[in-house]
Amino acid sequence: LFSNEEIMKMSVLQEINPNVRNMKPLEYSILAGRLSQIKEELRQGVKKPYQEVLDVYMGDPHKGGVKPLSFVRQVLAACLYPQLVNSSKLPADVRQRAQRLLGRCDGGSVGSYTATRGIPETLIRVSEFITRRDGGVPSNPENIFLSPGSQWSLSILHVLLNPESSPRNGVLSPVPCHNTTTMSVTGLGAVVVPYYLSEEQGWELQVEELHRAMESAKGVCNPIALYIVNPGNPDGHVQSRKSMQEVIRFVSERKLFLLADEVYQDYVFGENSEFVSYKRVLSEMGPPLSDTVELASFHSASKGWMGECGLRTGYMELVNLDPAVMKHIFTMFSTDTCAPVLGQIALDLMLNPPQPGEPSYPLYHMETQNIKNTLAGNGKRAVEVVNSLPGLCCQPLEGGAFAFPKVYLPPSFIQKAKEAGLEPDTFYCSRLLDEAGLLVGPGTEYGQKEGTYHIRFCILTSAEIMEEVLTRLTCFHKQFMKDFS
Amino acid sequence: LFSNEEIMKMSVLQEINPNVRNMKPLEYSILAGRLSQIKEELRQGVKKPYQEVLDVYMGDPHKGGVKPLSFVRQVLAACLYPQLVNSSKLPADVRQRAQRLLGRCDGGSVGSYTATRGIPETLIRVSEFITRRDGGVPSNPENIFLSPGSQWSLSILHVLLNPESSPRNGVLSPVPCHNTTTMSVTGLGAVVVPYYLSEEQGWELQVEELHRAMESAKGVCNPIALYIVNPGNPDGHVQSRKSMQEVIRFVSERKLFLLADEVYQDYVFGENSEFVSYKRVLSEMGPPLSDTVELASFHSASKGWMGECGLRTGYMELVNLDPAVMKHIFTMFSTDTCAPVLGQIALDLMLNPPQPGEPSYPLYHMETQNIKNTLAGNGKRAVEVVNSLPGLCCQPLEGGAFAFPKVYLPPSFIQKAKEAGLEPDTFYCSRLLDEAGLLVGPGTEYGQKEGTYHIRFCILTSAEIMEEVLTRLTCFHKQFMKDFS
CATH class of the missing domain: 3.90.1150.10 (Aspartate Aminotransferase, domain 1)
Known part of the structure; x- marks a missing residue:
């Protein structure tokens, strides 16, 4: 044979x-x-x-x-080779920015390690961005982890998924979906529970389908998390506030951890579409939901307008996690020392672009x-x-x-x-x-x-x-x- | 209570x-x-x-x-901001090198993803370096993976360790040892089996101690791999060829996978010490050992003379692995897309420094x-x-x-x-x-x-x-x- x-x-x-x-x-x-x-x-x-x-x-x-953004590349180049900081060929705000960012690096070098979760000042900048984006909903820098890409952020599943549980843990995951998520869940010994987006309705997420998926898991696995990609990859759908509210009520009832892949948040161009973060919708819904639903949201330097995929850096914000669990997440992340430093800096630039009046603004805009x-x-x-x-x-x-x-x-x-x-x-x-x-x-x-x-x-x-x-x-x-x- | x-x-x-x-x-x-x-x-x-x-x-x-190496930083800055390639302020070989390296990036940008294992030409450069270093022992670029750091390379353990095996899998690991290794092994559900380096003998690795460690594992776990750090971290010992030969015979007899952390290979300064790679010693020992002992060796852009820890890139070479297992390793690595591109380029520069006669050589030297x-x-x-x-x-x-x-x-x-x-x-x-x-x-x-x-x-x-x-x-x-x- x-x-x-x-x-x-x-x-x-x-x-x-x-x-x-x-x-x-x-x-x-x-x-x-x-x-x-x-x-x-x-x-x-x-x-x-x-x-x-x-x-x-x-x-x-x-x-x-697509061409890289000049401002981003100029600042990164100046951080790598600080002699450029004094070069008159670079705009003044580029040089100032590079100097400020280098001042946050140990030994004044992007070649040093940073703290596990990222450069402390950059974590503050990320949290300020989130607060602005979400119309004032507060964001705590201590809940933010810079990571080598948003796929890597999914290693939070390594903490959440118990490989010894019987039946196995499951993760509700959309179909269609960015393929590596499915691979990560499988690799961690958990079961992917597919829920189908409705193609006929422009790939809408329908909450009845989530209920069906939960039913389908009975006897197979114990779902502990729901994975969502919004705006959608590969489908291009942008969720409405109403749909997100339904999803939040669903995860709350079913006691699921909500994983929101929001890396395409800048890329919204449908006439009546608008990106709203899960964090914001959750906050708007008020207690008890806003105090209890556990959420991880991902963003990435690979996306946004700079599209710096090669830098391999993203961030994850965690909401409503038990401090005891946070400690274990920190310990797990600390095995990898830190995210790439130039990526951390790029993320800082992406979330804090040049402002009107600054020399780099017109070109950047x-x-x-x-x-x-x-x-x-x-x-x-x-x-x-x-x-x-x-x-x-x-x-x-x-x-x-x-x-x-x-x-x-x-x-x-x-x-x-x-x-x-x-x-x-x-x-x-x-x-x-x-x-x-x-x-x-x-x-x-x-x-x-x-x-x-x-x-x-x-x-x-x-x-x-x-x-x-x-x-x-x-x-x-x-x-x-x-x-x- | x-x-x-x-x-x-x-x-x-x-x-x-x-x-x-x-x-x-x-x-x-x-x-x-x-x-x-x-x-x-x-x-x-x-x-x-x-x-x-x-x-x-x-x-x-x-x-x-310690100051970053000028050549490395100049090339990286020029790759990020290619207008610099035409700047007369940079040496000619820096500009040529940057141009050549950018030519290997999709879209001519370090902001693009690369192939999963790394830029193909860089993999060839890495294999050429290994062959030179090892006095001609051939190295196959297809066995090389560029990774976000050598600690990350340890995720090969995720493939080798079977979380369902009973008794649990074990990894023989030195004491003292770089701490995150122990954490990674534990996190993957395997047991760390400590073997003690002999402090009195300058932290020598003694093969009798490996046998003792194997005995100690009986009834506790089933060891499947031996982890070695040479030159030692934190101990500063450099293994002799004789000691390495003993280790290779030991892993062969006990059917253990050999994980050789060789990231400090450049840092050897003892009067009678010399770094020899496990790959080279294995090859010198000839068949059947050289054809059968499974080996993973790690190196890193964080080390070498450039010490670019912030770039987060390293490489792993795999030796004697079954092609069927290699396929699964590839699949696992492909969930992370690729290593940071600037780190890949830095690794290329580290292993192929300026040569005598080139403009950057005197300063680099x-x-x-x-x-x-x-x-x-x-x-x-x-x-x-x-x-x-x-x-x-x-x-x-x-x-x-x-x-x-x-x-x-x-x-x-x-x-x-x-x-x-x-x-x-x-x-x-x-x-x-x-x-x-x-x-x-x-x-x-x-x-x-x-x-x-x-x-x-x-x-x-x-x-x-x-x-x-x-x-x-x-x-x-x-x-x-x-x-x-």
Whole structure:
């Protein structure tokens, strides 16, 4: 039945952590392998219908041609190489800012470790930002942790999830959802309990569906947390206050910890959409809810208008946690010393941008407005083009950095995918990559209702790249529909 | 017996992950609290016998007055703010290097994500460095993972440790040892099996002690890995080839995974000491050992001569792992997207410094030689001064960034510590901080034989700061011995 080698492998794998064994590898790794091959072929002069590959798989604005913000880069460069602080080539406020930020670093160097939760003054700046954003709702710097990215913040689950509990702990998680969350929950030995966002209603979160999901967990696991992404990734929905209030009542009744991934809070462009934080809505609802619902909210330097994904820094704010539990969270975080220092500084800049009257303000304002307008324009244009194509259908986008259209795949194509050993939408993406040089994500990576297929692509790119993405998608898809119908 | 509030707390804590609950908080947090108070008091003008606190608790060279390397900072600044690439103020090789490194970043920006394991070209540079270092032993870039720091690399234990195994998995770990390792192992639900380094023999690792530790684990846990720190932290010992060969035979016989923390590989200054990597010794021993012993080796951008702790990047090389297990390791690492990009670039620079003939070479050479000489000088001076004091005794230092002298604490002092609710050596450190404004680490943080006490302090500081550290220690300790004998 099995070769000796196969039996060897099975026994080796038997010994590793079964929770890690259960983590489903990313579909991305299949496509990334092909991407490298194609790049290599292009380098070697192999002729293809495109000169270079467009990669809009991830939410990675700089990769998509969005330019970094000058102010942010100038301050960071001056912090790294302080001789620049005295250079007349940099605006005065950049130099002052760099000097002030360096003064908060031990030894005056961004090369020193910081306190575990982050530079104390930066924690205060983060809490002040949150208070401003939430119309005065107070934020305590002691509840804030700077971390190497918002995904990493999810390691708070390591504290909350008890691997020894029986039945296992569960986490209610949206479908579709940013894929690494599911992986993290599985890796920690907990069960992902899917709740489906309603595609027909523009990917709305419906509280009845949360109740259904809780029911579905009976006999399987004991849900202890609800994970929410707002604005949505990959779906682009922005929750209404009313929906958030329902969610808060739900987690309170069911005694669930609320994990709110709010990293796309700046990216809201729907005409009647507005970002409101869970912290704010919770506070507005008053006691007893505002004193009892346990909440963790995430934000990231990878997002906002600067989009500095490479710096790997985010923050987490914890609300209503028991001080005894906070101590254990602190202990767990202290094993990693601290978040990247340049990322901490970037976060400080992101939340405290130049103000009117300061020398850097006009350029900063122009650059961020451009990105804002481009994102809104790209969102509109993507929906328009996608919906003009047969077999593709995209819900209106209100926010976030992605489009997630449904794609109809004919049975003959699904058959071919099976023969290739790939999920049907991964196979679609793989052909799109091969034939049009365009890399997008398959819906199967993010979860979807059985029998439906989707693709995801980043819309936070330059307008030119967005246009080229849509052109390639259009050409490929029209030919695809001809070939398979 | 308990108040209502206490019972509430217990029940809340009951629900969290017991492995996290078992993580012992760092002694550092006790001392850091006091440090903040003192800093605040000094700011408010409270008179103390010192004007500022010297903090040599961590291995943090920039905090200790070591200057960052100009070449590294210039290249990083130019990568962040590429207008500088065209500035005539930067040496030509800096500008070329920055341009080449930026060419490897998607969208030409350090703000883009990289591949999960790191920038492909940088992985090749790392493998080339390893091959050079190890006298030609080949290194496969596919076995290298860039990570947010070497402590983070330890999350490979998350793959290796099976939380469901009975008895529990164990990890043999040295005493004394860098504290966060113990915390990580505990947090993953495994058992730390201590093996004691021999202080009397200059903190030598003795293989008989490894056998004793294995025996001690019987009925308690099933050891699956051996963790080694070479050069030693906090002990400053550098292992001999012979000792390493014994270790390799031991792990092979006992079927243990070998985790080699080799982040201090550059810091070797003992007259007859030399750093040799475990990978190299393993290769020299030939088959079957060289084909079968599973090894993970760690290095870090926080160490080396640049000491860029704030960038939070390191690498891990894996040797002899089953490809099926490698796949799962890759999947686990892919949840975190990638290591900080500026850290990846710094690592590239650290392993590929300027060469003779290049414009930046003379300054780079001078700066690194200065740090090298300072470290060796500090090590010698620290041992000399410490050993001249009654009740303090430091083994000769051969490498690493720390001194870890034994301190004799009189019974009357131990009694006072008990009354204060502190470990005796933490109490010693707390008084040293209060009275002399000097922050060092207590031995209890790193582990020590029962009934012995130690302190740890970083010797990778400027010569001036080292002298001031030793002066403060001397003054305090002389008074301390008067007061308590």
